[in-house]
Amino acid sequence: MTTDDRILISHGSGGKKSQELTERIFLKYFNDPALLLMNDQAVMDIDAKKIAISTDTYTIDPIFFPGGNIGSLSVHGTVNDVAMSGATPVAMSAGFILEEGLMLSDLEKIAESMSVAAGEAGVRIVTADTKVVARGAADRIFINTTGIGILDGKTNISGQAAKIGDRVILSGTIGDHGIAIASSREGIEFSTPVVSDSASLNYLVQTLLEAVPEGVHVMRDPTRGGLATVLNEIASQSSVGILIEEAKIPLKEAVIGACELFGFDPLYLANEGKMVAFVRESDAEQALEALKSHPLGRDAMIIGEVVDNHPSKVVLATLMGGRRLVDRLTGDMLPRIC
Amino acid sequence: MKYLSEFRDPDAAKALHKNIELAASKLSEPVKIMEICGSHTVSIFKAGIKSLLPSNVTLVSGPGCPVCVTAMEDMDRMIALSGMAQEKNLTIATFGDMVRVPGSFTSLEKERAKGADVRVTASPLDALRWAQQNPDREVTFLGVGFETTSPTIAATVARAKDDNISNFSVYPAFKLLPPALAALLNSDDVAIDAFICPGHVSVMLGADTYRPVAAKYGKPCVIAGFEPLDIMLGISVALNLLVNKQHEVYNTYKRAVTDEGNRTAMDLLMKIFRPVDAPWRGLGYIPDSGLDFRDSYAEFNAITRYGLSEVETGSDPPGCACGDVLRGVMDPPQCHLFGNECNPESPIGSCMVSSEGSCAAWYRYSE
Ligand code: SF4
Ligand code: SF4
Numbered sequence: 001m002t003t004d005d006r007i008l009i010s011h012g013s014g015g016k017k018s019q020e021l022t023e024r025i026f027l028k029y030f031n032d033p034a035l036l037l038m039n040d041q042a043v044m045d046i047d048a049k050k051i052a053i054s055t056d057t058y059t060i061d062p063i064f065f066p067g068g069n070i071g072s073l074s075v076h077g078t079v080n081d082v083a084m085s086g087a088t089p090v091a092m093s094a095g096f097i098l099e100e101g102l103m104l105s106d107l108e109k110i111a112e113s114m115s116v117a118a119g120e121a122g123v124r125i126v127t128a129d130t131k132v133v134a135r136g137a138a139d140r141i142f143i144n145t146t147g148i149g150i151l152d153g154k155t156n157i158s159g160q161a162a163k164i165g166d167r168v169i170l171s172g173t174i175g176d177h178g179i180a181i182a183s184s185r186e187g188i189e190f191s192t193p194v195v196s197d198s199a200s201l202n203y204l205v206q207t208l209l210e211a212v213p214e215g216v217h218v219m220r221d222p223t224r225g226g227l228a229t230v231l232n233e234i235a236s237q238s239s240v241g242i243l244i245e246e247a248k249i250p251l252k253e254a255v256i257g258a259c260e261l262f263g264f265d266p267l268y269l270a271n272e273g274k275m276v277a278f279v280r281e282s283d284a285e286q287a288l289e290a291l292k293s294h295p296l297g298r299d300a301m302i303i304g305e306v307v308d309n310h311p312s313k314v315v316l317a318t319l320m321g322g323r324r325l326v327d328r329l330t331g332d333m334l335p336r337i338c
Numbered sequence: 339m340k341y342l343s344e345f346r347d348p349d350a351a352k353a354l355h356k357n358i359e360l361a362a363s364k365l366s367e368p369v370k371i372m373e374i375c376g377s378h379t380v381s382i383f384k385a386g387i388k389s390l391l392p393s394n395v396t397l398v399s400g401p402g403c404p405v406c407v408t409a410m411e412d413m414d415r416m417i418a419l420s421g422m423a424q425e426k427n428l429t430i431a432t433f434g435d436m437v438r439v440p441g442s443f444t445s446l447e448k449e450r451a452k453g454a455d456v457r458v459t460a461s462p463l464d465a466l467r468w469a470q471q472n473p474d475r476e477v478t479f480l481g482v483g484f485e486t487t488s489p490t491i492a493a494t495v496a497r498a499k500d501d502n503i504s505n506f507s508v509y510p511a512f513k514l515l516p517p518a519l520a521a522l523l524n525s526d527d528v529a530i531d532a533f534i535c536p537g538h539v540s541v542m543l544g545a546d547t548y549r550p551v552a553a554k555y556g557k558p559c560v561i562a563g564f565e566p567l568d569i570m571l572g573i574s575v576a577l578n579l580l581v582n583k584q585h586e587v588y589n590t591y592k593r594a595v596t597d598e599g600n601r602t603a604m605d606l607l608m609k610i611f612r613p614v615d616a617p618w619r620g621l622g623y624i625p626d627s628g629l630d631f632r633d634s635y636a637e638f639n640a641i642t643r644y645g646l647s648e649v650e651t652g653s654d655p656p657g658c659a660c661g662d663v664l665r666g667v668m669d670p671p672q673c674h675l676f677g678n679e680c681n682p683e684s685p686i687g688s689c690m691v692s693s694e695g696s697c698a699a700w701y702r703y704s705e
Contacts, residue, residue, distance in 0.1 A: 023413070247348060263693075307347040315705060320388020320566045327702040 007102040012132025025108050026128055029115035030094070033128040042126035044091060050151035052087035054078065057144040064108070066180045067196030068272075070141060071110035075117035075125075076200050076272055078147035080221045083202040084275065086209060087149030088136075089121065095129040095144040110141065122201035123147070127245035155209065161217040165274065165291060167284035167308040169277045171291055172197070172299040174227050175255040176267030181260055192254045199273030202321050204296045208277060211290030215283030221275045228314065229266040232328045236312040244304030244326070246319045267326060268315075278306065312318040347567065354570040355390055360372040361577035362392040370396045370529060371576055372522075372666050374515070375536030376403030376694030377564055379613045382702035385566035387573075395577065398666035399699070401518055401618065404482040405435040405692035409617035412441060412511040413688075414651035416480050419509065419644055423454035426644070429472070430642075430663065432480040433467035434458040440685065442652020462508075464676040478640045485542040488512045488564045488605035488629065492610045495631075495638050507640040508544060510629055514613060515539055516547050517627035523555045528666050532558040534569065534575040537591045544599025556585040563591045577693060587680040598694045610635050619688060620661015658687035663696050670697040677701060 010017040013276040027036070056075040068076075074094065082089040094114065098107065118125050180196040183189065197277035201221065209216060218238070224229040227249075235242045251266055259266050273296060279287040284302060291297030373379055379399040382388060401407050420430045420443070422476045430446070437446045437458060446690060450456040459465060462479050469477035481491050491508060522528050535548055540561045548559035558579035560570030571590050579588060590597055616628020629645070631639045640646060654660065657675050662668035670676050670689070680686040682698050689695035 310705065313705070316386070318384070318386035318389060318566075319348050320385040320390065320570065321348065321355060322389040323705065324383060324386040324389070324703045325705045 002203045005104040007098045007100055007107065007132055008106065008132060009100050009132055011098070012130065018130070025104070026130070028233070029111040029128065030125045030128055032124045032126050034124070036129060042091070042093075043167060044126060046090070046148070048150040050153055052082050052149040052151055052295050054081035054086040055144070056081060057142060059139065059142050060165060060179075060181070060191045061139060062184055063110070063140055065184050065196055066193055067177075068111055068198040069110055070143060071112075072117040073198050073272060075114050075121065075144040076198050077223065078121055078145040079121045079200040079202050080107070080275070082147040082149035083200075084145065084157075084219045085149065085151065086155035086205070086216070086219065087151045088138060089123050089147055089149040089202050091124045091126045092118070092145050092147040094125055094129045096111065096131070096305050097138050097142040097144070098130060098132045099138040099140050100135045102131060107141070117200065121202055126241045148181065149230065150168050154274040155216070157216055157217055157219065158218055159234050159237040161216055162234050162240050162278045164240060164306050164308045165281045166217055166278040166305070167281055167302050168231070168242065168278055168304040169284065169288055169291065170227070170246060170301055171201075171254065171275045171277075171297045172251065172302045173250040173252050174271055174274060175259065175264075175266035175269035176252060177272045178226070178264070179255050180256045181270070183258060183265070188261070190254050190258060194252065194254050197273035198273055199296055201273065201275050201296060204275070204294045206289065207294045207297075208234050208287060208290050212283040212287045215280045215281065215287060216277055218274055218278035221328055222271050225269050226266070226268040227276065228265075228272060228326045229328055231326065234278065239311050241307040241310035241312070242314045243307045243317065244314065245317045248300055248301050248303040250299045252272065346358065351570060354567065354574050357574040358390070358395070358570065358577060359392055360569075360608055361574060361581050362395050362582045363393055365577070368394040369531040369577070369580055370398055370666070371573065372398050372400045372533045373534040373536060373569070374400035374402040374519070376692065377407065377538070377694070378534060378536060378562070378569060379699050380401070380694045381564050381566060381569055381694055383699045385569070387566065387569060398530070398669070399572075399663070399696035400533075400666055401522070401621065401664040402484070402515070403692050403694050404484055404487070404513060405433070405439060406660065406686065406688045406695045407513055407621070408436075408439070408482050408511055409619050410654050411617055411651040412509075413439055413441045414453040415443055415641065415646040415649050416509055416511070417446055417449060418582065419640065419651040420446050420449040420454040420456055421447070422644065423456070423705070426476060426480060427474065429455045429457060429468060430478055430480065431457050431459050431462070431468065433460065433482065436480055436482065438685065438691045439688045440655065440691075462491045465495050466498055466503065467653045468505055469499075469503050469653060473505060476505045476507070478510070479506075479508045480608060482511050484513055484515050485540050485604070485607070486538045488583060488611070489506070489600075489607045492607045495610050495635055496606065498638060499635065504637070507643050509640040509646075510611065512611070512629040513616065514619065514649070515543065516551065517624050518621070519551050519619065521621065521624045521627070522665060523551070523557065525665065528665055530557065530666060532560065532580055534572045534576060535559050535561045536559060537563040537568070537594060540591065540595045540599070542600045542603055543631045545587050545595055545597045547591045547599065551648050552585050554586050558585055559587045561587070561589045561591045561595050563594070573614060585680050588688050618664075622666050629665075653662045660689045660697075663689050670700040671704070673697070
């Protein structure tokens with residue numbers, strides 16, 4: 001294989017070419033003992049009463065973006081989905097749908113960054129699968145994952161568990177990922193480039209739960225649909241009102257500028273390395289300190305609280321001193337025309 | 339990392355808020371101020387400015403969103419054109435908000451799902467480029483917009499003529515702002531005391547445009563930018579003008595707007611188009627409020643090229659009060675379809691579709 005080799009339909013045939021692809025790329029980067037057995041399933045010893053399982057499929061354009069690529073994103077996303085339940089992520093699977101013509105060198109970069117991301121998060125990639133489809137039937141590469149985590153039985157974290165008085169803590173700036181993607185898609189550069197925040201949050205979660213083992217009621221990562229969508233989900237799942245303060249929401253200056261340019265509302269932009277935690281009032285300050293002690297939670301802020309009026313609704317106290325509803329996102333965000 | 343930019347300074351907001359309250363306390367009667375433009379409407383809602391106003395000051399939205407004011411007959415003809423797209427080997431290029439506006443029978447979105455080539459772009463030059471790159475196809479740009487957008491489209495038509503690109507055309511559904519203001523003030527049920535005029539349109543038109551309105555109808559016109567603080571400043575200036583009974587044009591957006599506007603752009607616009615009576619959603623025909631091609635550019639007119647005046651058109655959706663909403667005589671929640679049958683996911687009127695339509699803004703942001 002040379003550097004400008006591409007994925008061919010025959011790479012998905014199950015024959016020699018398939019084997020070549022597996023050995024050349026996947027086994028090079030995914031070398032977990034369970035996976036190396038080359039069975040169609042991984043058998044693992046898991047010593048736990050409760051496990052958390054989550055599945056997700058990753059499609060993104062562009063597949064390489066400032067701060068990551070579809071591979072690292074798929075690991076971070078999987079780890080975070082599991083970690084938000086309070087579980088410790090231990091293993092994941094990876095299924096690849098490859099479009100005929102994909103550069104093998106690109107696939108290799110993606111596999112390599114998956115292996116790095118999994119290593120950093122302490123998660124094993126234990127089983128994998130590849131399908132090749134004809135040109136046009138997929139957009140270069142799609143990745144499907146399943147993540148498994150272990151729950152220690154004490155934590156009872158869920159979207160239904162928000163209580164009146166809980167403080168809403170956000171782990172850092174929002175909108176970085178959304179703007180990194182939008183600007184690389186549009187080919188627009190900013191003087192301070194915005195980089196995706198894509199990262200695994202399991203150790204941040206661990207730090208938080210060690211500091212306030214009983215105090216965390218809800219955790220969620222505001223990915224697609226952004227902070228606004230996640231808060232609306234929790235407000236309706238828990239039938240409570242949420243009041244947040246615009247002045248407390250950390251935003252990078254470049255993200256504010258880009259939002260103005262594109263006509264986006266940062267509350268709706270995707271994040272891939274941020275979390276919100278609903279923490280009981282008495283533990284809130286300690287929880288905040290714990291988050292801030294970790295590099296991924298450096299900019300954490302208490303942005304609001306759970307209130308007993310306007311159940312199932314999210315209200316924003318604005319910088320101007322007014323109030324307004326924060327609605328769920330409907331439809332695609334369209335750029336302004338005038 | 340900074341939390342705020344200078345345009346969002348809460349201390350400045352507090353000072354302006356005080357100013358607004360002070361001016362309002364001196365008013366002898368309650369007042370209604372119209373923000374003409376959809377971009378202002380959204381900024382007002384997003385910043386929660388309505389919730390800050392004293393009870394004797396009401397803000398109403400005006401007919402300043404080109405998507406919202408596009409008449410059903412124009413919508414129906416544009417959609418009919420997309421229905422011919424496959425047979426005529428035609429690409430429709432349009433601003434995004436137009437795609438979901440329901441026509442009387444179908445929508446651009448539905449025609450696209452059936453196979454019509456409908457492409458979204460924010461730039462008419464993109465459409466011209468598509469025409470250039472695909473000489474075997476026709477490309478039609480759906481021309482909506484006020485004086486902010488129409489000069490760019492005029493420049494695109496001029497370029498098409500210079501470069502002899504004959505497979506390009508434009509559906510002219512442009513609107514002119516000043517005649518619409520005059521029409522509003524002439525109608526009996528509209529009671530507006532002052533206007534907040536949009537910064538971007540004013541960059542083109544110039545502050546002088548509003549002087550006749552201010553003088554003839556005795557309504558202060560305040561030109562304001564789009565940041566929340568710009569708008570609060572605009573409201574506070576308008577209230578002070580009302581208190582002092584000064585019926586003038588006041589430009590708070592001098593960093594961008596001059597008295598005479600952008601003459602070059604306006605001259606180019608008028609070189610290619612001429613004012614004609616035009617239909618507005620809910621407002622009917624307003625004299626000299628639209629634009630049609632001048633004879634020397636008539637070859638680019640999609641309406642004549644595709645015989646669209648023959649197309650069957652319908653009327654506004656039954657029960658939809660977009661007309662009254664656009665004239666500022668009704669707030670969206672007073673429409674009995676609001677939030678029930680009509681919501682952003684399944685809109686009935688254009689004011690619920692457009693991202694800056696008044697009904698959509700109420701639905702999204704109002705507690
Ligand atoms: S919705 Fe679009 S067209 Fe209407 S005012 Fe806003 S930006 Fe302009
Ligand atoms: S709520 Fe819907 S139906 Fe009523 S005026 Fe607005 S757009 Fe029309």
